[in-house]
Amino acid sequence: MSTGTWTMLVGGAAGLALAMFGAGMLVTGRAPDATTRAFRSVRDAGCYHLLFGLGLAxxxxxxxxxxxxxxxxxxxxxxxxxxxxxxRFRPRGHRRVNH
Structure with a gap:
């Protein structure tokens, strides 16, 4: 297998993983704490990852x-x-979370 082939396989797998991660956030409405802190909302985080993953794929x-x-x-x-x-959906920095 050539370097170009395995690089494309890894890139495609990464794109699909990002897209699935984003879709999962949009469907469940939940995200990991670090992701939640970096984005204004779970919807923004989900859209960011979904669009970026689809673009890479x-x-x-x-x-x-x-x-x-x-x-x-x-x-x-x-x-x-x-x-x-x-x-539109970029991370906005750390957000304070009230407990």
Whole structure:
């Protein structure tokens, strides 16, 4: 297995793991404490991870397909997803949690 192949497999697995982590937060409405402190809300954390994971998975998928225009389109969609995640749902720093 070449270095490029296993790198794409690891990148795709990381993207899917991030997307599932984000989807899990959105479905359950719960997040780990460190994640909760870093984001304004669990919804923001879930959307951030979901969009970032889908973007990473799309880049890997487009690269694996190696089909010219399909690769270009998936890469552009991935960039848009990550841009939305970074601009709209980015971590806002530590939040005080009242007990």
């Amino acid at each position: 799309l880049v890997v998928l487009g690269t694996a397909l190696d089909a010219g225009i399909v690769t270009l389109v998936t890469t552009i969609v991935a960039i848009v997803l990550v841009a939305v995640a970074v601009v």
